[in-house]
Amino acid sequence: xxxxxxxxxxxxxxxxxxxxxxxxxxxxxxxxxxxxxxxxxxxxxxxxxxxxxxxxxxxxxxxxxxxxxxxxxxxxxxxxxxxxxxxxxxxxxxxxxxxxxxxxx
Amino acid sequence: xxxxxxxxxxxxxxxxxxxxxxxxxxxxxxxxxxxxxxxxxxxxxxxxxxxxxxxxxxxxxxxxxxxxxxxxxxxxxxxxxxxxxxxxxxxxxxxxxxxxxxxxx
DNA sequence: CGAATCCATAAGTCTGTACTTATGTTTCAA
DNA sequence: TTGAAACATAAGTACAGACTTATGGATTCG
Numbered sequence: 064x065x066x067x068x069x070x071x072x073x074x075x076x077x078x079x080x081x082x083x084x085x086x087x088x089x090x091x092x093x094x095x096x097x098x099x100x101x102x103x104x105x106x107x108x109x110x111x112x113x114x115x116x117x118x119x120x121x122x123x124x125x126x127x128x129x130x131x132x133x134x135x136x137x138x139x140x141x142x143x144x145x146x147x148x149x150x151x152x153x154x155x156x157x158x159x160x161x162x163x164x165x166x167x168x
Numbered sequence: 169x170x171x172x173x174x175x176x177x178x179x180x181x182x183x184x185x186x187x188x189x190x191x192x193x194x195x196x197x198x199x200x201x202x203x204x205x206x207x208x209x210x211x212x213x214x215x216x217x218x219x220x221x222x223x224x225x226x227x228x229x230x231x232x233x234x235x236x237x238x239x240x241x242x243x244x245x246x247x248x249x250x251x252x253x254x255x256x257x258x259x260x261x262x263x264x265x266x267x268x269x270x271x272x273x
Numbered sequence: 274c275g276a277a278t279c280c281a282t283a284a285g286t287c288t289g290t291a292c293t294t295a296t297g298t299t300t301c302a303a
Numbered sequence: 304t305t306g307a308a309a310c311a312t313a314a315g316t317a318c319a320g321a322c323t324t325a326t327g328g329a330t331t332c333g
Contacts, residue, residue: 102322107280129279145243145247
């Protein structure tokens, strides 16, 4: 299976994608993460295991707690896949250029 | 459902994603597309209907034939989602810049 | 020590969906 | 006009996977 295949599969589930997005706020325990979701704790753990297997998340244990953190570099293969088609839309490129320009500063 | 949710769901299936990628070669009929896939003609038609509903493909009828063509702009919401996380990887930005530079020429 | 908390895993259920075959519609060709 | 080709839709099947409850291991606290 290609890298982007695993990423598409992993991020296709809305709940799992929401967990990923939520970790954008910063490192968090499973219990923290559970707040705001209507699914059980095992469901959260299962999603985290899937995200970890896909390289989208890393884990750090401390006592009873498991801290999960975003690994945004894991998205690189997906970004690469999308970029292959970006060349088809010249009108959008400008905004991307602007973004890169901002990041230079 | 958000736009990127529909895109993730639509592109999660490997066969459907392969159909999308194949259309990168250019406009094609369903029969043309069928060659090289091990699934039935209805399966191809169903995938094309899903891609069309997601705005990733457009259709043109001519006699008995249905010509399908890529709509790469349909990927924009997905690209936007990925870009939110691109800011986390400075080391990859260089390659993106190079790509944009090439496209200027 | 015992109870409680945090998390992972096991096992089973159930829904979504990607496929199949069957069939209908339209168009073209002999 | 009859048959074949191109495609879509219908209906049914089968499997993946997202959930659940139950449980166990590890840690912390009283």
